[in-house]
Amino acid sequence: MFTTLEYTLRMVQTTGESRDFKKTDLEARKNRLMQAIAATFEESLTETVAQRSSLKPRETPAPTATKKRGAAIRKKKAAKRK
Numbered sequence: 789m790f791t792t793l794e795y796t797l798r799m800v801q802t803t804g805e806s807r808d809f810k811k812t813d814l815e816a817r818k819n820r821l822m823q824a825i826a827a828t829f830e831e832s833l834t835e836t837v838a839q840r841s842s843l844k845p846r847e848t849p850a851p852t853a854t855k856k857r858g859a860a861i862r863k864k865k866a867a868k869r870k
Contacts, residue, residue: 793818 797814805811 789821790818793821 793814796809797811797818800809800811800814
């Protein structure tokens, strides 16, 4: 979506605003998209307190698959050393 907006903004700047899209409209869409993505990131990365996001980062445990894979790699390296 960002690529499409950026490309269209550049084309409007180059060719003028005689088409359906005005530069200000495209910039407003881009800003709304960025705000929506920022809100989504904030919600996914912070704890929820009283049905609102806090600034405290959410504690997430390390994925089990990564731990298992790391243990397997260390085991293989240890076996090669012997």
